Amino acid sequence: MKNSILTLLAMFAFLTSFCIAQDTTYTPSSANQPGKEYPMVNAKGQVKAKVFAPDANYVQLDIGAVKYDLKKDKQGYWIGESAPQDEGFHYYQLNIDGASVPDPGSKYFYGASRWGSGVEVPAHDEEIYALKDVPHGTVREHIFYSEISDSYKRTFVYTPPGYETNTDKSYPVLYLQHGGGENETGWSRQGKANLIMDNLIAAGKSKPFIIVMSDGNWTFRRPPSQNEADEEDGQRQWPPKGWADEFMNMLLNEIIPMIDSTYRTIADQDHRAMAGLSMGGMQTRVITLAHPEVFSRVGMFSGGSISPADVKEHPNFMDQVDLLFISNGSLELENAGRFGGDPQENTQKLDEMGMNTHFYISPETAHEWQSWRRSLHQFAQLVFQD
Amino acid sequence: MKNSILTLLAMFAFLTSFCIAQDTTYTPSSANQPGKEYPMVNAKGQVKAKVFAPDANYVQLDIGAVKYDLKKDKQGYWIGESAPQDEGFHYYQLNIDGASVPDPGSKYFYGASRWGSGVEVPAHDEEIYALKDVPHGTVREHIFYSEISDSYKRTFVYTPPGYETNTDKSYPVLYLQHGGGENETGWSRQGKANLIMDNLIAAGKSKPFIIVMSDGNWTFRRPPSQNEADEEDGQRQWPPKGWADEFMNMLLNEIIPMIDSTYRTIADQDHRAMAGLSMGGMQTRVITLAHPEVFSRVGMFSGGSISPADVKEHPNFMDQVDLLFISNGSLELENAGRFGGDPQENTQKLDEMGMNTHFYISPETAHEWQSWRRSLHQFAQLVFQD
Structure with a gap:
């Protein structure tokens, strides 16, 4: 009996140390450039950066609104790690002697109004957006000239597996918008919307549909002097001019007609959805309240x-x-009410009034991409199922 | 008479000063991130960089294999310019106290085996790849699993204007390869292959065809230790393993069958072309010599x-x-003979032997993207015209 307990205790100690070892083992982030070892991440969510800067006075890892000092080794590399980050994708940058620059080790993503570094913290549910050997849809870069904004725009169009060859089949469409400081690349790059859909469709959990990811930033083509007039104290206006009404005009009168005339869509209200994250969610609110017939x-x-x-x-x-x-x-x-009332309470009330509502909470994540990947994963299983 | 001569001299002086002013006026590079003023370029081809690095000891602009020292102003910005560069696209980076990093002002492009900064020097013929209000094709990101390389790969597929809606029409296909240190994104990003084709097709100078731009880098999925064994003295082997034979295997046995079964191609030798730049040209040589039936x-x-x-x-x-x-x-x-004999002489001889050959020289450019954009522009007007 005593022996058994000792054996159990020994096993427990071994397993504990194993788990801790697992937690703190660093591996290259999956968002790294080919062949690049750093940044690394561990199961606790820490990010470890390393950069060669032999003559720098200081180097910092700038992630999650905190700057972590790196330490220099004898070879001239600066190394250090962050506190644990939430699961999923995070924007970050390096600070080298006061210069905020992308990390040469990572791939680059558009957020915070710039192309900059991104890192992937392993997530317990990363299977939902993993690249797997299932049939894959494609993501198209679709360039168009927008008369309304007098500028060239592009939209990214996900078409599901089978779209290219089933040329007599038409599909529902989801118009899916990025957040503030992001652009039309966000949902297919850091959002992994295409992989989420490929995996859901392969598992029979979502019907195949088209996703249209447009640039929701309103940019007139006009002289720089006028752009400067939009800025106050060096800060761009928030929300940006035309964030809702002008984008609505472009979406309803240019993008949707263009998509319906170019791709094999089921071009009616019953087969058309709109969703978005953060600013894109606010755009969705304004646009769908004004045009529920669309x-x-x-x-x-x-x-x-x-x-x-x-x-x-x-x-x-x-x-x-x-x-x-x-x-x-x-x-x-706890801060979600800042966009016009408590969302859970509002949604509960609409449900009681007879609407078909769903309220989803992404566990242990904040205002960040892991929440939005999971939200799309949930939404896609509901949106065109009936 | 004298007055006329004086008037002419005055006009000449004025025009000369105007031209010089034009030459040295800096404007933002068209490859900059939205809203970013620097890097700037002038008509002489100089590149001016500016970056905020208040605590740096030195900052350099690293372009065309030369490092130019920048100077610090009172606000902590480092500013300076390069010698004139050739027309067109150039990779570059910043060096901040010994750290080679991307410039936070530019968009990023894959070359020199990394995602890094790029700058556009205005070209006298930039109309050929300008974004214009003509019908645009789309570029798809097409993900697939390659059994031969045991890895996930992606290929970018340009389909011409009208492809989406003319669902009973089939098209010829050009397989178009990037150079060494580049990847499948090169031709549609810095190469602007889609815009070159859109403009040619709109002008009636090229027939519409599909372009398939694949990853020509041969990467097995294998333990890092084996990858390390491929490297000697910290340098990757050149040419990379499998650069021709293994890529040929994947192209002929996976990519072409996949493209022909997914897209509306005319799937015969008469409607299939292959081209490439630098390493991609050498791959084209090996593959088409071995398989002219394809x-x-x-x-x-x-x-x-x-x-x-x-x-x-x-x-x-x-x-x-x-x-x-x-x-x-x-x-x-003068160095072109290093890839197996003088290309002009070889091509002349083959022409005399009865082949239909074309030899094109891109004026005042070197081993760089402006040569390759122009080459595609020429090639596209010949390739499927008969």
């Missing part, structure tokens, strides 16, 4: 909610919208 | 040539290939 399914990821007052003001919304999906990261819930 | 049109841009000895060894090449297009930048011509 979209039958609505998703807002960390981007506010629809309140009873909203549907009182826009009574057609409740009549015409078949699905209202609202989500937040659990770690941002 | 490709009827062949292009090698700054990537060697086909010699009389080659066609003696592979007699089917002359019989089966309808077009052989060879090109170089004028500034690399």
Whole structure:
């Protein structure tokens, strides 16, 4: 008996040390450039950076709004790690003697109004966006000239596996928007929307549909002097000019007609959805409240909610919208009311009023991409299922 | 009479000063990130960099294999310019106290085996790749699992304007390869292959065809230790393992069958071409000499040539290939023989032997993207015209 207990204790000690070892073992981030070892990540979510800067006075890893000092080794490399980060994708940068620059080890992603570094912290549910040997859809870069904004724009179009060869089949469409400081590349790069869909479709958990990811930033083509006039104290205006009404004009009058005339869509309200994250969620709110005759399914990821007052003001919304999906990261819930009322409470009230609502909370994540990947993963299983 | 001469002299002086002013006026590079002013370029081809690094000891602009020292101003910005560069696209980086990092002002491009900064020097013929209000094709990111390399690969597929809607029309295909240290993104990003084609098709100068741009780097998925064994003295082997034979295997047995079964191609030798730049040209040489029954049109841009000895060894090449297009930048011509004989002389001999050959020299450019953009622009007007 004693021996058994000792054996059990020994096993427990071994397993504990093994788990700790696992937690602190660093491996290259999956968002690194080919052949680049750093940045590395461990199971605790720490990010370890390393950069060669032999003549620098100081180097910092700037992630999650905190700057971590790196230490220089004898060869001239600066090395150090961050506190644990949440699961999933994070923007970051290096600070070399006061210069904020991308890390030469990572791939680059558009966020915080710049192309910059990104790192992937392993997630317990990373299978949902893993690259697997399943049939893959494709993501197209679609360039067009927008008369409304007098500028060239591009939109990225995901078409599901089979789209190229089933040329007599038409598909529903989801218009899916990025957040503030991001652009039309976000959902297919750091969002991995295409891989989430490929995996869901292969598992029979989502019907195949087209996703259109557009540039929701409103940019006139105009002289720099006028752009400067938009800025106050060196800060760009927030929200950016035209963030809702002008983008709505372009979406309804240029993008949707172009998509419906170019791709094999089912071009009616019943087969058209809109969703977005953060600013994209707020755009979704304004646009679908104003035009429920265009979209039958609505998703807002960390981007506010629809309140009873909203549907009182826009009574057609409740009549015409078949699905209202609202989500937040659990770690941002206490601040989620800043976009117009508590989202969970608002959604509960609309559900009681008879709407088909879903409220999703992403566990242990904040206002960040892991919340939005999971939100799309949930939304896609509901959106065109009926 | 004298007055006329004085007037002419005055006009001449004015125009001269105007031209010089034009030459030295700096404007933001068209490859900059949205809203970023630097790097700037002028009509002489100088590149001016500016970066905020208040605590740095030194900052350099590293372009064209030369490092230019920048000077610090009172606010902590480092500023300076390069010697004139050739027209077109150039990779570059910043050096901050010994750290080689991307410039936070530019967009990023894959070359020199890394994602790094790029700058556009205005070119006299930049109209050929300008973004214009013409019908645009799309570029798809197509992910696939390669059994031969036991890894996930992706290929970018340009389909011409009208492809999406003319679902009963099939198209010829050009397989177009990047150079050493580059990847499958090169031709559609810095190469602007899609814009070159959109403009040619709109002008009626090229027939519409599909372009397939694949990853020509051979990467087994294997333990890092084995990868390390490939490196000698910290340098990767050159040419990389499998650069020709293994890539040929993947192209012929995986990529071409996949493209022909997924897209509306005319799946025969008469409607299939292969071309490439530098290493991609050398791959084109090896693959089309070995398999002229697969490709009827062949292009090698700054990537060697086909010699009389080659066609003696592979007699089917002359019989089966309808077009052989060879090109170089004028500034690399004196070294062009390093890839197996003088390309102009070789091509002249093959022409005399009865082949349909074209030799093109890109004026005042070297082993760089402006030579290759122009080469594609020329090649596309010849390749499927008959």
